[in-house]
Amino acid sequence: MSQRIRIKLKSYDHNLVDNSAEKIVKTVKATGAVVNGPIPLPTHTRIYTVNRSTFVNKKSREQFQLDSYKRLIDIYSSNSKTIDSLMKLELPSGVEVEIKV
Numbered sequence: 001m002s003q004r005i006r007i008k009l010k011s012y013d014h015n016l017v018d019n020s021a022e023k024i025v026k027t028v029k030a031t032g033a034v035v036n037g038p039i040p041l042p043t044h045t046r047i048y049t050v051n052r053s054t055f056v057n058k059k060s061r062e063q064f065q066l067d068s069y070k071r072l073i074d075i076y077s078s079n080s081k082t083i084d085s086l087m088k089l090e091l092p093s094g095v096e097v098e099i100k101v
Contacts, residue, residue, distance in 0.1 A: 005075040005083075008098040009038075014069045020095045021071045027085045034076040041070035 007024060011017045021038035028035050045067050052060040075082065091097060 003078070003101060005078055005086075006100045007073040007075070007086075008100075009071040009073070010096040010098075011069055011094050012067065013094055014067075016092050016094045017069045017071050020091045020097075021073060023089060023091065024073055024086070027089055028073075028075055028078075028082055031079065031082040031085055033078045033082045035073065036076065037073035038071040039073070041072055044068045044070075 009017050009020055009024075011020075018038075025035050025038065045065060048064045048066070050062050050064065051058065052062050086099075
């Protein structure tokens with residue numbers, strides 16, 4: 001099985017994404033596969049502006065910012081042992097994982 005496996009990680013907390021990427025890289029390197037990454041993708045920032053008061057003081061507003069952090073990991077020359085170790089790996093609940101083969 002010499003195909004490329006691409007793993008995308010996404011989370012609202014950059015520490016969770018970095019720790020998860022580090023876990024994945026360690027487990028994949030232990031099986032003998034070649035790893036490229038983790039590559040940081042651009043941070044997506046959403047800013048929401050909300051009125052502080054419901055009825056008066058229209059000029060008084062409050063802003064909230066929501067950042068989503070992404071990492072990309074490519075795995076080359078993988079074998080069945082690599083895929084088994086990736087399936088058994090437990091990651092934190094705040095991380096979205098997308099795997100493409």
